[in-house]
Amino acid sequence: xxHYSNMPLDRGSNFRKDPSWLKAQMSAQSKWxxxxxxxxxxxxxxxxxxxxxxxxxAHLDLTSAxxxxxxxxxxxxxxxxxxxxxxxxxxxxxEGAQFFDIRQYGPQVTIKYxxxxxxxxxxxxxxxxxxxxGRCGSKNRSVEAGHSRICENENCKHPTxxxxxxxxxxxxxxxxxxxxxxxLLGRQAAWPTGMYSxxxxxxxxxxxxxxxxxxxxxxxxxxxxxxxxxxxxxxxPFPSSIMLGFFAQATSEQINVDKEELDDAKWFSRxxxxxxxxxxxxxxxxxxxxxxxxxxxxxxxxxTNP
Numbered sequence: 001x002x003h004y005s006n007m008p009l010d011r012g013s014n015f016r017k018d019p020s021w022l023k024a025q026m027s028a029q030s031k032w033x034x035x036x037x038x039x040x041x042x043x044x045x046x047x048x049x050x051x052x053x054x055x056x057x058a059h060l061d062l063t064s065a066x067x068x069x070x071x072x073x074x075x076x077x078x079x080x081x082x083x084x085x086x087x088x089x090x091x092x093x094x095e096g097a098q099f100f101d102i103r104q105y106g107p108q109v110t111i112k113y114x115x116x117x118x119x120x121x122x123x124x125x126x127x128x129x130x131x132x133x134g135r136c137g138s139k140n141r142s143v144e145a146g147h148s149r150i151c152e153n154e155n156c157k158h159p160t161x162x163x164x165x166x167x168x169x170x171x172x173x174x175x176x177x178x179x180x181x182x183x184l185l186g187r188q189a190a191w192p193t194g195m196y197s198x199x200x201x202x203x204x205x206x207x208x209x210x211x212x213x214x215x216x217x218x219x220x221x222x223x224x225x226x227x228x229x230x231x232x233x234x235x236x237p238f239p240s241s242i243m244l245g246f247f248a249q250a251t252s253e254q255i256n257v258d259k260e261e262l263d264d265a266k267w268f269s270r271x272x273x274x275x276x277x278x279x280x281x282x283x284x285x286x287x288x289x290x291x292x293x294x295x296x297x298x299x300x301x302x303x304t305n306p
Contacts, residue, residue: 001111002233002234002297003106003107003111003234003292003293004111004114004234004235004236004237004292005111005115005233005234005235006111006112006115007069007112007115007116007119008071008072008112008115008116009068009069009070009071009077009116010069010070010074011068011069012025012067012069012070012145016067016145016147017144017145022067022145025070025075025076025078026062026065026076026078027054027075027076028053028054028055029054029073029075029076030053030054030075030076030077031051031052031053031071031075031076031077031078032051032052032053032054032056032057032065032077032078032079032080033051033052033068033077033078033079033116033117034050034052034079034082034094035079035080035081035083035120035121035124036081036082036083036085036090036099037083037099038121038124038125038239039099039100039101040099040100040101040117040120040121041094041098041099042097042099042100042105043096043097044097044098045098047108047109048109049109049113049116049117050094050096050097051077052093056093057080057093060080060082060089062080063142064080064081064127064142064146065078065079065080065145065146066078066079066080066081066120066123066124066127066142066145066146066147067147068116068119068120068123069116077116079119079120079146081124081127083128102114102117102118102121102238103238103290106290106291106292107290107291107292114292115235118235118238119235119237121237122162122235122237122238122239122240123146123147123162125237125239125240126163126240127142127146127149129239130149130160133151133153133156133160134158135151135156136151136153136155136156136158138151138152138153139151140152140160143159147161147162148160148161162240163240164235164237164240164241164242165202165240165241165242166202166203166209166241166242166244167200167201167202167236167241167243168200168201168202168203168209168212168213168216168243168244168245168246169199169200169243169244169245169246169294169295169298170198170200170213170217170228170245170246170247170248171183171184171198171248171298171299171301171302172184172199172217172221172225172247172248172249172250173247173248173249173250173302174249174250174253174267176253176267180269181269181306182267182268182269182272183268183273183299183302184199184221184223184250184255184265184267185197185198185199185265185266185268185299186198186199186257186262186264186265186266187262187263187264188262188263189263191279193283194277194283194284194285194286194287195279195286195287195289196264196266196268196276196287196288196289197288197289197293197295197299198245198289198295198298198299199216199217199220199221199265200216200295201215201216201219201220202241203244209228209230209246210228210246213228213246213248214226214228214248217248217250219261220257220258220261220262220265221255221257221258221262222252222254222255222256222257222258223252223253223254223255224250224251224252225248225249225250225251226248226249226251227248227249228246228248229246229247229248230244230245230246231245231246231247231298231301232245232294232297232298233294234293234294234297236294243293243294243295245294245298247298247302253267255267270302270303270306272286273288273299273303274303276288278291
């Protein structure tokens, strides 16, 4: 199963709009995930998310608390952005813990807990970047247990909801004249030395997913494709995307890289990929992307299924 994609909580969509129901979930049994500047609180030196109790956070301002869901015991799980808290207030809460980017631990985090932490981070980011109304510029306030914001201007009251930006990511393949099938991978200059990954890009307005795949491959590498086939999707709230994975077949083979998009792109055979290392390794050798990404999933799926 793809990382960040196994949400074990009941999101309570039919109940979370009820203030009395929501207040009841903030009980002694509730669990709290803290987020600070897009980093999640982990137990120190471990890949385990640190969950605080209601008793630990009850003295804080919980009006901006975000209901994440109900666990198997039907107890509420909440996210709380503490980016604005003074260190004197925060330090006692996080003793024995530290804030980390979820991806720093990546696949070491149990998939279900990584899914909860990713959702919490994504919602906290959305709130932090939508503090003002996009129509009139007035302040927004959190409603519906943190799953909506509403303009405080009585003449506007425009509601805003969390948005997820769709992005396509694709492994493009072609059987060459020598009978060897190869896949097209590219790299950006900012990536670790030697790392190549699937091509990817955001979906434009008025565009199908299949059209987005073909356009992005053509724009980035100059390759024409057809037979675009959906494979899988992965939530990627870093900060607010969902990755939609595809395979596609190339109808051309001459690469023409757009240097504003990619630093390089190349064709690689399955035998070539056997020699690749991993993204976090030191050295000049070729590397595959991180194992918690759909990019790696797509590459491995193709590599192991001739």
